[in-house]
Amino acid sequence: MSDQIAISNLIYEYARLIDSGDFARIGELFKRGKIIFKDSQQITEISGSKAIKELYEKTTRLYDGGTPRTHHATTNITLDIDSNSAYTFSYFTVFQQLENLPLQPIIAGSYEDTFRFEDDEWHFQIREIKVSLVGDISQHLLIPLS
Numbered sequence: 001m002s003d004q005i006a007i008s009n010l011i012y013e014y015a016r017l018i019d020s021g022d023f024a025r026i027g028e029l030f031k032r033g034k035i036i037f038k039d040s041q042q043i044t045e046i047s048g049s050k051a052i053k054e055l056y057e058k059t060t061r062l063y064d065g066g067t068p069r070t071h072h073a074t075t076n077i078t079l080d081i082d083s084n085s086a087y088t089f090s091y092f093t094v095f096q097q098l099e100n101l102p103l104q105p106i107i108a109g110s111y112e113d114t115f116r117f118e119d120d121e122w123h124f125q126i127r128e129i130k131v132s133l134v135g136d137i138s139q140h141l142l143i144p145l146s
Contacts, residue, residue, distance in 0.1 A: 003081050006122045007115055011090060014127075015072035021062050027053030032116070033124040039131055039145060059143050063098075068140060071095040074111070084117040085125075094140070101139050108133040 001009075010029065017026045027049035034047035035055075046055050063069050077090040090111045097103035109131040116125045134145055 003086070003117070003122065004079055007079060007081070007086050007088065008077060010115065010122060010124060011074055011077065011088065011111070011113065015074050015092070018056070018060070019067060019070050019072055021060075021065075021067040023053045023056035023060070024049075026056055027051075030124050030127070032118070034126055036126060036128045038128060059141055061140055061142050069096055069098055070106075070140060086115040086117075086122070088113045088115070096140055098139055101136065104135060105133075106135045106137050106140055107131060107145075 014026065014029060017023075017029070030047070030052050031049045034045055035052060037044040037046075046052050060068050071094070073093045073095065075091050075093070077088055080087045088111070090113075091108065092111060093105050093108040095103060096106045109129065112126075112128040112130070113124060114126040115122050131145060137145065
């Protein structure tokens with residue numbers, strides 16, 4: 001598998017895992033890395049599998065079937081690979097539909113990711129999440145966004 005495909009697969013795997021409500025595996029994706037959330041008011045850094053899993057459990061509403069009933073679309077990926085490190089930039093849009101919420105985009109932003117190649121595999125080193133557009137997230141998140 002090419003480096004580009006391996007790195008892209010990690011980006012897409014994150015989206016699949018959050019949409020399936022598998023927060024433990026999201027934590028595992030970042031076992032050697034961290035997630036940085038940036039908004040207009042603050043910067044939050046979370047590292048370690050357990051802390052990342054717990055963050056998603058505390059902040060994401062799950063429904064019957066154990067999913068958040070969302071669809072994360074990741075697009076416009078740019079990729080720069082330099083030996084054992086790589087940098088990507090991409091956009092995300094999260095869609096949600098519920099019985100009381102028609103299908104709609106609820107939040108959008110960008111990911112700036114740094115990857116490292118170690119032990120014969122690529123892994124997330126840093127995922128920086130920047131939110132740029134916020135719609136009705138009341139049925140998705142358990143916390144307000146500032």
